[in-house]
Amino acid sequence: MNFSAWPKLLVVDVEGNGGNPPDLVEVAALPIRDGQADKRTAGAWLIRPPRSVTPHATRVHGLRNEDLAGAPTWDKIADQVHGLMRDAWICAHHAHVDYRVLKAHLPKWEPDGVIDTLRLAKATYPDASSYGLDALITHVKPDLSEAPAVGRHRATYDAYATAQLLIAMAAHYETWDQLVAVAVPPSLPGAPEPDKDPTLW
Template sequence: MPDDTAPWTDAHLVAIDVEGSGPQDPAGEALLEIALVPIHRGTPDVDNAFSTLIDPQRTITRGPWTSPGITNTVLRDAPVLDEVAPAIIDLVADATLVGHNVRVDWRLLHTVLPEASPIGLVDTLRLAKHRHPELRTGHGLQAWLDRLSLSDDITHAAPGSQPHRALWDTVGTAALLRTFMHDATPAEATLGGLMAVAGLNLDGTPFSPPSDQHSLWDNL
């Protein structure tokens, strides 16, 4: 089990983003793209990122939710899920997955690859709302990256990707986590503290810290 009292930067964190065919897909939502980026000492480790399109082995009907550049033509040249499943399973094993509205990413990954076994989830959407409760809207990933003037840095760090594609969004999520955690004091910035305000169990329910665990920024 991870040490909840250790700095969050010591935790085994992996940022995730997936793109799918949409829950409206009558054949069942297919996983079309995935990116996994290890977060090393609070910083996205892009050099060791894993990112791939996935051939669903059937024709996908495009909708307004379909990510830019993902077409049936490019998907036909991608590996099938069975080819990349071992790498995905290895990367998420015993990790805490970090995503923006991570329930959506984990739901699809768990559906198509139930062997994947992370130990928990951190939702940067929940973290954003916790840090800025005065904002009733505008908590989308790109909105926050634009607001924090991070978008150009993400584009530079994720060459060949773009907003709403898996690699760009995953690197952006990791950068957003790092930025939000920058203001936390060393005593506050533990894995337990992060989980207390932004953590989810694998069933999607909010993480419940031990009664003696103080949440991040409790006294702010």
């Protein structure tokens, strides 16, 4: 895989307050440059949501209302997030969720394309027993020695783990186009157009 041929790509992860629809409490965006996760230019934000974090959400990601009391509200950082992700592809695990939540919070933003590592993993490891993030970490054994110390289910950690899984899986494909063909859900930006039937006109 020639990583230098990749477009601008950010691995993203979001965490919510447990509402429906969710309010964001954490966003991470980690660039991939030359086949490496570039933590130096990554973006990571804690956000004080307009509605309280539910006990269930806290059990998942560990963020409590008091942890977010001093964080900025979404309107204070939305332009920063949009600026980092402008004119870029994004990648996420089960990408429909992250794309939908980010799109709801950034209605004027549209990524150039969306890579779903869940979809990519199913094509790359068809014999795997499960395709959740924890199961894939166990299956692929990516190097997470430089992952943020906050742990699983925090946006920065999950973005880093997803980035390492993406890099490992990319090695199974010769070109960016081959990866895109299996990794972009048909309904999301960047999906290849279906071949036209030459018999139709």
